[in-house]
Amino acid sequence: MYLIAIAWMYVVVMMTVAEATSANGTVLGALFTFVLYGLLPLGIVLYIFGTPGRKRARLSTELAEAAEATNSAKAAEAAEQTKGAKPSVSAPHDGDHPAGDAVTPVRKEP
Numbered sequence: 001m002y003l004i005a006i007a008w009m010y011v012v013v014m015m016t017v018a019e020a021t022s023a024n025g026t027v028l029g030a031l032f033t034f035v036l037y038g039l040l041p042l043g044i045v046l047y048i049f050g051t052p053g054r055k056r057a058r059l060s061t062e063l064a065e066a067a068e069a070t071n072s073a074k075a076a077e078a079a080e081q082t083k084g085a086k087p088s089v090s091a092p093h094d095g096d097h098p099a100g101d102a103v104t105p106v107r108k109e110p
Contacts, residue, residue: 001049005042012038 012034020030 001046005046008042009038012042 015037016030016034019025019033020027
């Protein structure tokens, strides 16, 4: 797609140079040629051909945001479920109790 755009702009620049340097041409006419034959139509064509890419980018962003929202909702749900549960043996402590080797074992008196 960009190869066609580059080739078209080359043709338009050559037309502009030819009009600006010809005996009957003017620089103002060359400027209008460049804008009306080059920039305006090429901008419209590139915008139209770029629509599927913009749509894909928008959809991928929306999917990523939806996945992020789903993951954060699942994490909040899991945190709510484990809020009142006892910590498992393999889970690290949160600093609310000392390590196991720092507490002297309690033994029954015989």
